[in-house]
Amino acid sequence: MTTSTTTEVEGFSTESGSRRADRVRLLAQPAAVLVIVAGVLAWAFTSSLDDIEAESIQAGVLWAKTWEHLVITGVVAAIVVGVAVPLGAVLTRSWAKPVAPLFLAIANIGQAAPALGVLVLFFLWTGWEGLWAAALPIAFYSLLPVLRNTIVGIQSVDPALVDAARGIGMSSSAVLFRIEMPLAVPMILAGLRTSLVLAVGTATLAFFVNGGGLGELVDTGYKLNRTSVLVVGAVLAVGLALLVDWLGALAEEFLGPKGLS
Known part of the structure; x- marks a missing residue:
């Protein structure tokens, strides 16, 4: 009896410690990102810059490139959620399960292929340039985590809950939207968080199809051998990815079913 109580207390302490660590990380991560980004920007703005560096390292230019990066990421997120979540839900239905491996294989091809190759092939196929020429292939590249997690999440719902819901007369669609999807x-x-981090990283390649973004700064710094421009572009891209990851962690913390916390 004493051993059982000790185990329970220890388990409670471990769980509480883990939750405290998660909350500390939620506070520390954005603070660390802001400190690092502010430090790098302060270093860049106070350094002796030549004409090329001064042209790239301006508040207006940095904000414009960061905004372009955010727009690409937002469009990718909308496409991924709009495609992967409904498709994943459909593929869990009994009549669609036989074709689920096919769609997962297609999504896996998108992620397994080099991101630059997906962008270039889409450009060669369509001839498009700009936002959509970057966002659509990046969405295809980032689709798998959300699609797979939607399928796994729905399939992981306790069958007893589904049977109970059907036993009280709920339709299949009501069970899906009121029981399975919320759980x-x-x-x-978690899948969306992974997809968005992938999207932010891959969006640095959008400049290859005139899609803008922070990748232009990285490319300029590399080609013209301007270390300050390269560092600023890279740090802003990394900081944006970490902030997106932090927002995903916040969503997981506060938007999930409260009974599972």
Whole structure:
């Protein structure tokens, strides 16, 4: 009896310690990002810059490139959620399960292929340039985590809950939207968090198709051998990825079913 109580207390302490660590990380991560980004920007703005560096390292230019990067990421997020979540839900239905491996294989091809190759092939196929020429292939590249997690999250719902819901007369669609999807939200959010981090990183390649973004700064700094421009562009891209990851962690913390916390 004493051993059992000790185990329970220890388990409670471990769980509480883990949650405290998660909350500390949620506070520390954005603070660390802001300190690093502010430090790098302060170093860049106070350094002796030549004409090329001064042209790239301006508040207006940095904000414009960061905004372009955010727009690409937002469009990718909308496409991924709009495609992967409904498709994942459909593929969990009994009549669609036989074709689920096919769609997962297609999504896996998108992620397994080099991101630059996906961008260039889409450009050669369509001849498009700009935002959509970058966002659509990046969305294809980032689709798999959300699609897979939607399927796994719905399939992981306790069958007893589904049977009970059907036993009280709920239709299949009502069971999906009122029982299965809400309980799958934590898994879906985890997949979306991964997808968005992938999207932010891959969006640095958008400049290859005139899509803008922080990759232009990285490319300029590299080609013209301007270390300050290269460092500023890279740090802003990394900081943006970490902030997106932090927002994903917040969503997982506060948007999941409260009974599972």
